[in-house]
Amino acid sequence: MLRFTRYIISFILFISSIGFFLTNRLMYMKKKEAQFILNREKEAGRLNPLEYESLPKTEVLIPSPFGYDLKAILAEPFPKNRYVIIAHGVTENKTNSIKYMNLFLERGFNTVIYDHRRHGDSGGETTSFGHYEKFDLKTIVDWLKKEKGANILLGIHGESMGAATMLLYAGSLEDGADFYIADCPFSDFKELLTYRLKSDLKLPAAFILPIADLFLRLRQKYSIKQVSPISVIENIQKPVLFIHSEKDDYILPSMSENLYKRKKGPKMLYIAPIGAHAQSLNENRENYEKAIDEFLNENVYDFIGEKRGL
Numbered sequence: 001m002l003r004f005t006r007y008i009i010s011f012i013l014f015i016s017s018i019g020f021f022l023t024n025r026l027m028y029m030k031k032k033e034a035q036f037i038l039n040r041e042k043e044a045g046r047l048n049p050l051e052y053e054s055l056p057k058t059e060v061l062i063p064s065p066f067g068y069d070l071k072a073i074l075a076e077p078f079p080k081n082r083y084v085i086i087a088h089g090v091t092e093n094k095t096n097s098i099k100y101m102n103l104f105l106e107r108g109f110n111t112v113i114y115d116h117r118r119h120g121d122s123g124g125e126t127t128s129f130g131h132y133e134k135f136d137l138k139t140i141v142d143w144l145k146k147e148k149g150a151n152i153l154l155g156i157h158g159e160s161m162g163a164a165t166m167l168l169y170a171g172s173l174e175d176g177a178d179f180y181i182a183d184c185p186f187s188d189f190k191e192l193l194t195y196r197l198k199s200d201l202k203l204p205a206a207f208i209l210p211i212a213d214l215f216l217r218l219r220q221k222y223s224i225k226q227v228s229p230i231s232v233i234e235n236i237q238k239p240v241l242f243i244h245s246e247k248d249d250y251i252l253p254s255m256s257e258n259l260y261k262r263k264k265g266p267k268m269l270y271i272a273p274i275g276a277h278a279q280s281l282n283e284n285r286e287n288y289e290k291a292i293d294e295f296l297n298e299n300v301y302d303f304i305g306e307k308r309g310l
Contacts, residue, residue, distance in 0.1 A: 019215030022208065027126040027220065031091045031119060038095050044282070046099040055105075062114075062143045064136050068123025072114035072140060075101060081148060082109045084155040085140055085177075087162030089278055090127060093120030099281060100157050103289065107296070109155070114140055116162070129189055130165040130229075131222045137169045141176050155300070157181040160251065160278050164189075164229050167240075167259070171232025179300045180236070181292070183243040184278050187255040189227035195252065233259050239266035239299035243280050243291065250277035266299045 041047035056077050061069040073094065084104040086097040097113040104111050116133050117124025124132075137156070145152065154177045158166035163185030170180055186192040193212070194205040213224045240263055244256035253271055260269040270291035275283030 015211055016215075018208065019211045022212040023215045023219055026129070026212070026216070029090060029127055032093075034093060034095070034120065037093055041095055041098060046102075046282070047095070052098060060143075062139055064117065064122075064124070064139055066117070066124065066132060066135070068117065070114055070117070070123075070136055070139065071121035072112055072143075074110070074112050074144075075105065076110040077105065078108055078110055080108060080110075081152040083112065083144060083148065083152050084109045084157055085112045085114070085137070085144065087114070087133075087137060087156065087158040087165055088116065088119070089160030089162050090116075090129065091119075092159075095120075096159075100159070103281070103292065104155075104157070107292075112140060112144060116165070126220060127161075128220060128222065129161055129227050130168045131220075131227050133161070133165040134169040134173060137165055138173050138176070141169075145176075153178055153300075155179045155181065157183065158185065159183045160185065164227070167229035167233060167236070168227070170238070171229065171235040175236055175238055177238060179239045179241070179296075181241045181243065181295070182256070182259070183280060184245065184248055184251055185229060185242075185256060185259065186251045187228070187230040187259050190224050192251060192255070193224065199249075230259055230262055233262045234264055236263065237265050239268075239295070241268045241270065241291065241295040241299075243270050243272065243288070245272045245275040245277065245280045245283070247273075247275060248277045248279075268295045268299070 042049065055075045058074045058076065060072050060074065062072055064070050086100045088094060088096045094113040094115050101111040101113055115122035117136055118127050141154070156166050156177045163182040166180055167182055167185055170177065190209065193209060197203045197205045197208055209224065217223050242256040242260045244253040246253055256269065260267055272280040272284040272288065281288045
């Protein structure tokens with residue numbers, strides 16, 4: 001009996017160690033240093049400090065419903081009521097969003113860049129890969145509409161986790177923007193983790209994921225299966241442009257292709273021929289911009305902008 005009890009205790013400790021190890025990797029994924037991101041963007045020519053500093057900007061702290069502040073920067077050089085909110089990927093911060101900000105500024109949009117929870121200058125202790133982040137995105141949208149009016153022409157651009165967050169927001173909370181651009185999103189968190197566990201750690205997902213999910217529910221009050229953009233994509237009625245790099249081996253391009261197939265209503269898909277994960281703009285700038293312009297011309301300006309006199 002004593003030996004059996006020891007076996008049980010050892011098994012529980014073993015399962016617990018796996019559960020805490022895996023959930024810690026998710027909740028506290030190592031972030032890139034702010035200085036590293038800043039230097040990288042400047043050296044690549046994607047951030048011109050003088051041009052950025054000359055922009056008319058407003059820095060704000062927006063209270064999250066979860067008790068921390070979200071740091072956002074509103075760049076507003078145009079009198080028109082056109083805005084794009086930009087959501088960055090996991091481990092990055094709002095500095096990484098400046099290259100997308102510039103792209104939309106060139107097209108006459110004012111922009112909002114912000115830090116996700118636990119990233120950059122925002123508060124929050126853990127990352128949830130879109131589950132709690134989607135509520136924070138709604139907070140940013142609500143703030144912008146309160147400040148600038150409910151009738152603004154609003155787009156949201158998301159990269160990687162930011163794209164998944166955007167789709168979760170639009171599909172499960174409110175279809176609150178006029179258009180969406182999803183750059184290299186994952187379609188289903190469980191499917192992504194299954195792929196990453198096999199690729200990175202050589203671990204059997206069928207055994208590992210139920211343990212991780214149990215501990216995630218205990219520690220963070222949500223389940224892996226709840227983080228599934230493809231399960232809510234059919235609820236999004238507004239136009240969506242899906243972008244992915246063909247060579248992306250971190251989040252496979254098939255995830256964007258599956259989201260595109262499931263999405264009803266206006267949509268567009270652009271698969272960039274070169275570039276690793278989240279590098280579609282960096283490695284295919286001309287065609288990336290062409291895809292953006294085609295999408296806006298066919299799905300946004302004619303159907304939305306002109307009606308509002310924007």
